Amino acid sequence: MKKLLLSLLALMPMGVFAEGLDGANTSWILTSTALVLFMTLPGLALFYGGLVRSKNILSVLMQCFAIAGIVSILWLVAGYSIAFADGNAYFGSLSKFMLAGVTEGSLSGDIPESLFALFQMTFAIITPALIVGGFAERMRFSAVLLFSAIWLIVVYAPITHWVWGGGWLGEMGLLDFAGGTVVHVTAGVAALVAAIVIGPRNGFPQKPMPPHNMTMTITGAAMLWVGWFGFNGGSALAANGDAAMAMLVTHISAAAGAITWMFYEWVKFGKPTALGAVTGLIAGLGTITPASGFVGPAGGLVIGIVAGVVCFNAVILIKQKWKIDDSLDVFPVHGVGGIIGTLMAAVFASDQIGMFSGQGLAEGMTIMSQLEVQAIGVVSTFVYTAIATYIILKVVDMMVGLRVSAEEEQQGLDIISHEERGYDL
Amino acid sequence: MKFVTAILRPHKLDDVREALSEVGVSGITVTEVKGFGRQKGHTELYRGAEYQVDFLPKIKLEVAISAAQLESVIDAISSVASSGKVGDGKIFVSNLEKVVRIRTGETDQDAL
Numbered sequence: 307m308k309k310l311l312l313s314l315l316a317l318m319p320m321g322v323f324a325e326g327l328d329g330a331n332t333s334w335i336l337t338s339t340a341l342v343l344f345m346t347l348p349g350l351a352l353f354y355g356g357l358v359r360s361k362n363i364l365s366v367l368m369q370c371f372a373i374a375g376i377v378s379i380l381w382l383v384a385g386y387s388i389a390f391a392d393g394n395a396y397f398g399s400l401s402k403f404m405l406a407g408v409t410e411g412s413l414s415g416d417i418p419e420s421l422f423a424l425f426q427m428t429f430a431i432i433t434p435a436l437i438v439g440g441f442a443e444r445m446r447f448s449a450v451l452l453f454s455a456i457w458l459i460v461v462y463a464p465i466t467h468w469v470w471g472g473g474w475l476g477e478m479g480l481l482d483f484a485g486g487t488v489v490h491v492t493a494g495v496a497a498l499v500a501a502i503v504i505g506p507r508n509g510f511p512q513k514p515m516p517p518h519n520m521t522m523t524i525t526g527a528a529m530l531w532v533g534w535f536g537f538n539g540g541s542a543l544a545a546n547g548d549a550a551m552a553m554l555v556t557h558i559s560a561a562a563g564a565i566t567w568m569f570y571e572w573v574k575f576g577k578p579t580a581l582g583a584v585t586g587l588i589a590g591l592g593t594i595t596p597a598s599g600f601v602g603p604a605g606g607l608v609i610g611i612v613a614g615v616v617c618f619n620a621v622i623l624i625k626q627k628w629k630i631d632d633s634l635d636v637f638p639v640h641g642v643g644g645i646i647g648t649l650m651a652a653v654f655a656s657d658q659i660g661m662f663s664g665q666g667l668a669e670g671m672t673i674m675s676q677l678e679v680q681a682i683g684v685v686s687t688f689v690y691t692a693i694a695t696y697i698i699l700k701v702v703d704m705m706v707g708l709r710v711s712a713e714e715e716q717q718g719l720d721i722i723s724h725e726e727r728g729y730d731l
Numbered sequence: 732m733k734f735v736t737a738i739l740r741p742h743k744l745d746d747v748r749e750a751l752s753e754v755g756v757s758g759i760t761v762t763e764v765k766g767f768g769r770q771k772g773h774t775e776l777y778r779g780a781e782y783q784v785d786f787l788p789k790i791k792l793e794v795a796i797s798a799a800q801l802e803s804v805i806d807a808i809s810s811v812a813s814s815g816k817v818g819d820g821k822i823f824v825s826n827l828e829k830v831v832r833i834r835t836g837e838t839d840q841d842a843l
Contacts, residue, residue: 514782516775575776585778622779635778 328416334545335417335425341536342428346435347374349533353526353588354439356519357634361718362443363518363728369438369447373454374431380458381427388463389426395474398467415543425540426466433462433489439634440497441504441708443515444715447723448706453698457496461694465492465687479668480683481655481676483552484541486596486648487687494641495691498624498632503699504708506631508715515633520580527584531560534591538598551665552598555606556591559598562610563590563617570618582618585639589617592643597651601664605654608662609647617642645684652676732827732839733801735808738766738820739790743812747792750807755800757843760793770818789820795827795843 351370355363377385387402402408405423414422434454441450468475469488482488507515517523538556542549567586572578593613594606601609620638624630632638653659656673657666667676702708709715714722721727739747744761751759765786772785796804805822813819832842 511780514775514784516777516782571776571779575779575781577776579776581777618779625778626780 326413326416327418328544331415331544331546332417332421334549335421335540335543338536338540339421339425339428341533342425342432342540343374345530345533345537346370346428346432349526349529350432350435351526352522353530353584354442354634356521356523356526357439357517358443359515359718360518360729361720363720364726365447365719365723366438366442367728368724369450370435372447372451373435373438376451376455377431377434377458378427380455381423381430385430385458385463386423386426388459389430389466390423390471392472393467395477396468397464397473398471417543422543425543429485429489429537430458430462430466433485433493434458436489436493436636436640437496437500439636440500440632442633443507443719444709445500445504446707446710447719449702449708452706453500453702453708456698456702457695460698461492461496461691462488465690468686469683475683475686478682479671479676479679480648481600481651481680482596482648482683483599483651484538484595486592486644486651487683490592490595490640490644491648491684491687492691494637494639494644495688496695497636498630498641499692499695500699501630501632501637503696503703506629507633508712510631511626511629517581524580524584527587531587531591534560534595538595542599548599551602554603555601555609556594556598558603558606559590559594559610559613560587561590562607563587563593563613566590566611566614567618570615585621585635586614586618589613589639589643592640593617593647593650596644596648597654597664599665600651600655602654602662604662605650605664609650609654612646612650613643616646645688648680648684649677652680732830732843733796733798734825734827735794735796735801735804736823736825737792737794737808737812738764738768738822739792739808739812740814740818740820741788741790743814744790744792746811747808750811751794751804754803754807756794756796756804756807758794762791762793764789764791768818768821787818795830797840797843 347370351367355366358366382405384400384403386405387400388398391398391402393399408419408423412419434457466488467473469480469482470476534556535553539549539553542552564583564587568578568583571582590610590613594609597609617639620642621635624632624638653673654662655664655667657663699708710722765788767785767787772783772787775782775784808822829839830842831838
């Protein structure tokens with residue numbers, strides 16, 4: 307038997323294993339990449355799709371699919387290079403234009419660079435897809451595409467460079483394990499700005515616009531929960547204790563967010579709703595994201611509970627008090643979650659807080675000094691995203707017009723934009 | 732001949748169907764409908780936003796019978812469909828001029 311194994315090993319083409327490549331790590335990131343793409347398609351698409359009215363279901367699914375396609379191509383052309391090629395503190399370079407130099411043998415750490423670029427591509431896909439929730443049910447399809455494409459290059463890729471690509475926030479020691487600032491603050495703020503610039507849906511807030519298919523929404527949310535294991539667990543870029551702990555705290559925070567929101571709503575409004583539970587789930591997931599590689603299980607529990615309470619109140623504040631029609635509540639759930647998660651990472655990463663301890667702060671950092679770095683990360687990401695998003699929207703408005711007419715909005719985007727219907731019952 | 736239309740609580744339908752069979756009704760037509768009466772609507776809650784839903788789901792039951800059956804049919808429906816609370820529904824009775832069984836061409840009393 308042993309002989310047989312040895313002779314089999316001798317037959318294997320050893321040349322395909324590049325020097326320094328770690329097979330275990332590579333296989334986990336290959337898996338994670340699939341999980342993160344699964345978050346957008348179909349997870350997020352279904353989550354959002356169920357929340358809109360039945361006349362707009364197809365437009366939301368279509369926007370998620372089209373964004374996935376366009377972002378993938380742009381990531382190949384320049385996005386990856388701007389984010390991850392050597393450059394200055396604010397911007398990579400175009401030295402990896404068209405993924406130049408990314409060959410079968412090239413490595414990023416101990417995994418293939420092709421894999422790293424692909425893993426990061428799935429993050430680049432979900433971020434503009436998240437923004438769809440802010441302008442859902444009223445934006446012209448051509449404007450969605452143009453906005454998403456420009457936004458990826460002008461906002462997402464540079465901020466990714468700031469945090470993960472060797473830029474100034476990473477150098478400063480910002481703790482953002484899987485994208486609290488890079489993904490959730492940017493998407494949340496962009497959705498908020500888009501909702502304000504494009505204006506509320508006709509009839510908001512007097513006319514009820516309830517979700518048309520809660521079953522679809524819950525299906526999508528459940529897929530997001532599973533996919534998030536790859537999002538946070540994969541961000542360790544290795545199959546190790548970091549990845550396992552990130553996955554554990556992600557799961558705990560998700561559970562805590564869902565249950566907290568459910569009980570909070572039960573007490574406040576008299577009924578535990580399914581939509582409340584899944585929204586709390588997403589809040590818990592988004593909030594743990596920046597902290598996931600740095601905190602311990604008990605810290606994850608606290609983060610999830612805080613996410614449920616704070617994001618719940620943020621939804622009420624923004625939609626009902628301020629009357630901003632961020633239609634699918636992207637900012638209060640993802641933006642606010644990303645902000646408080648990034649800040650809480652400073653606290654629960656510390657190894658000085660007993661059972662709530664995390665993996666420990668960097669040498670010489672205290673909770674307060676780390677909190678300062680985290681705040682700089684949040685504020686700079688927030689401000690840059692808000693200003694750039696506003697300008698991009700104005701430019702797109704001049705080029706193709708942001709919004710469909712009132713009559714077209716009444717008819718629904720499925721027929722108006724795509725000449726199709728989501729349902730023929 | 733009489734044509735009876737009843738608006739019912741959806742979960743009472745099975746009981747009503749059985750009660751009608753017992754008094755000799757041999758066919759009914761049922762439609763899922765929405766509407767409101769004294770019960771008004773109800774509220775729905777989505778992420779803390781309460782919506783007033785004006786129209787409630789009800790069952791519309793239609794049955795064609797002979798005039799002699801009328802009182803027993805009304806009794807049968809109202810005895811099992813009643814819960815004593817607002818929202819139990821209503822029974823409408825109208826005169827029926829003509830009935831034709833399509834398969835045989837039989838008319839009126841023979842076609843019921």
